[in-house]
Amino acid sequence: MNQVVISTAYITLGQMLKEAGIIDTGGMAKWYLSEFIVYVNGEEENRRGKKLVPEDTVTLADGTKYQIVGK
Template sequence: MEAVVISDDFIKLGQLLKLANMVSSGVEAKIVIQNGEVKVNGEIDTRRGKKIYPNDVVEYKGQQVTVIGE
């Protein structure tokens, strides 16, 4: 599982997917999130603006990323 370090209190789901190189653009992030292809802490979430906090786990296409606060 990869780890992504953030300096703020949270990061939005769409931004995290781009930061972790899980998608190549914000448009692609929007599409895969709205299609229900992304899981947050084991549950599908279709909100691109969903706030992701440290220790949350995001999964897309079998790749998992955990968020770590700075």
């Protein structure tokens, strides 16, 4: 499982996708989420502003998993 380390209380789903290198710019988040299924903690999520906190898990359509980890 890949990890995304954050130094703040939360990170948005759009920011996480950019930080993980899945998208190139924050503006691509809306498009990505409309084209691909993304799960947050096992539930389908399409809001780029969804707040992710440490211990949350993001799963992409291809099965790649990312865990949010606090610093």
